[in-house]
Amino acid sequence: MKYRLLGQNTGLAVSELVLGTARMGKSASGQSNANEARMILQHFHAAGGNFIDTSSAYQGGQSETFLGDFLAGHRRDEFVIASKYCRTAEATPAIATHGNHRKSLKIEVEGSLKRLKTDYIDVYFVHFDDGITPIDEIMRGLDDLVRAGKILYVGLSNMPVWRVASAFMLAKSAGLIPPSVMQMQYNLAERAIEREYLPFAKASGMAMMAWSPLFGGVLAKDMADLGDVAGAGSRQSNPHNHNHHNNAHLVPALEKLAEMAGRLHKSRAEIALAWLLAKGTFPVLGPRTLDQLNGCLSAGDVVLSDDDLASLDQAFAFQAGYPYDLLDKTCQAAGYRRLALNGPVL
Numbered sequence: 001m002k003y004r005l006l007g008q009n010t011g012l013a014v015s016e017l018v019l020g021t022a023r024m025g026k027s028a029s030g031q032s033n034a035n036e037a038r039m040i041l042q043h044f045h046a047a048g049g050n051f052i053d054t055s056s057a058y059q060g061g062q063s064e065t066f067l068g069d070f071l072a073g074h075r076r077d078e079f080v081i082a083s084k085y086c087r088t089a090e091a092t093p094a095i096a097t098h099g100n101h102r103k104s105l106k107i108e109v110e111g112s113l114k115r116l117k118t119d120y121i122d123v124y125f126v127h128f129d130d131g132i133t134p135i136d137e138i139m140r141g142l143d144d145l146v147r148a149g150k151i152l153y154v155g156l157s158n159m160p161v162w163r164v165a166s167a168f169m170l171a172k173s174a175g176l177i178p179p180s181v182m183q184m185q186y187n188l189a190e191r192a193i194e195r196e197y198l199p200f201a202k203a204s205g206m207a208m209m210a211w212s213p214l215f216g217g218v219l220a221k222d223m224a225d226l227g228d229v230a231g232a233g234s235r236q237s238n239p240h241n242h243n244h245h246n247n248a249h250l251v252p253a254l255e256k257l258a259e260m261a262g263r264l265h266k267s268r269a270e271i272a273l274a275w276l277l278a279k280g281t282f283p284v285l286g287p288r289t290l291d292q293l294n295g296c297l298s299a300g301d302v303v304l305s306d307d308d309l310a311s312l313d314q315a316f317a318f319q320a321g322y323p324y325d326l327l328d329k330t331c332q333a334a335g336y337r338r339l340a341l342n343g344p345v346l
Contacts, residue, residue: 001048002300004282006080008205010153010180012122014051014080016277016300018209019044019293020284021052024066025059032288037066039290045074047297053082053183053209053284055127056112061089064115072117082183082209083112084127084157100126100133102141109150125155125183135166136174143176157183157211161196168204168346179206186210186281188219188257188272189250191318198279203346210276213283218247219257220269220295256315266302273299275312 006012023030024037032040041052054063064083071079085108088098097107112121124145126138145151154171156164156179164182171178182201184193187210201208214220254268261268273296276283287293304312319325331337 001297003050005207006123006153006282007180007201007207009178010207012080012153014282015049016282017049017273017297018051018053018082018282018284019049020211020286021054021063021067022058022286023063023288025062030288031059034066034069036289037063038070040287040293041067041070043290043293044297045079049297050078051080051082051282054116055084055087055125056089056108056115057084057087057127060091061111061115064089064112068115068117076118080122081116081118082123082125082155083116083121084125084155085109085112086127086130089115099130100138101130102137105138105141105145109145113150120149121151123153123155123181124151125157125181126159127157129159129163135163135170139167139171139174139176139179143171146177153177153180155179155181155183155209158185161200164197165200168206172346181207181209183209183211183284185212186276186279187213187215188253188275188312188316189215189247191316194318195320195324202280208281209284210281211284211286213276213285214269214272218250219254219272220267221254222268250316253315253317256311260308260311264302264308267295269295270299270302271304271312274302274304275309278304278309 001015001017003013004016006014019041021037024032024040026033044052052067054067056064058064067081071081085105086098086100088104088108089111090097097104109121109124113119124142142151142154146154154177156167164179168178170176182197184197186193186208190212193208198208200206257268257271261271264271273283277300283299285293285296287296320328
């Protein structure tokens with residue numbers, strides 16, 4: 001396992017592959033039971049993985065409970081644990097306990113700490129933006145938790161980029177703990193964050209974790225199963241993913257992915273994950289079985305050439321749209337972009 005710093009604003013070294021626990025629990029079919037979850041966690045640890053992602057909402061809190069049981073038998077400080085608040089562990093939460101506000105934050109973090117059997121969480125995320133709570137309330141509440149020692153770093157997930165930018169700039173100007181990491185959906189088939197999130201992460205020094213790195217398993221499909229790709233988005237197992245688009249248009253791109261996998265003697269999953277690693281992100285794996293985990297762990301050893309990366313970018317074409325296409329065309333024509341070194345900074 002290789003390691004990277006968690007962004008440019010921390011000194012924390014984490015494994016470049018993150019173990020996601022969204023499927024660890026017994027509250028729905030197709031998930032990992034306690035024994036399976038333990039084997040997956042043990043194997044990830046044995047492979048050198050130290051970065052584990054969970055949430056109060058995963059499997060009604062059972063994922064955190066399984067992880068807490070695992071941590072109780074190991075040295076807690078060896079692991080970097082990320083969890084999230086907002087969605088709650090309750091199936092039908094009261095209206096006063098759901099959202100990004102301080103009351104929800106207090107209830108959620110205390111519940112997560114108990115289930116995880118720990119007195120601190122390394123990275124604590126706002127799981128979803130509720131679109132209501134003022135950024136000032138969110139960031140001051142998270143800052144209080146950092147100063148109380150209950151969380152160490154702040155993360156933002158599934159939040160509009162203007163809200164992420166507002167949170168970052170408010171924290172910087174008000175002397176609060178700034179967010180260090182984002183977690184957004186990102187994979188070969190869903191590249192929307194390339195418009196603004198990735199440029200902002202680069203400019204601000206924030207790390208980027210990529211959930212659903214295999215597009216709910218679609219990018220790992222065998223060629224024999226490509227006939228089932230159409231509509232597969234509505235069957236994706238990732239509990240965050242509510243993409244119901246027909247995926248038939250992906251078949252030519254998936255064939256290109258399969259060709260590259262065959263040429264490099266790697267699996268489609270390894271190639272798709274290696275592409276994400278080359279983009280500087282931390283893929284959040286979501287295995288249900290030990291075999292699924294094993295099929296992903298060697299992705300960090302895959303070397304994609306510049307031509308390979310360009311080929312995948314072209315196959316899974318992404319249009320930035322207005323105003324980015326216009327700005328790129330105008331600046332390129334003027335030769336202005338040649339003056340740029342590493343892009344804008346904050």
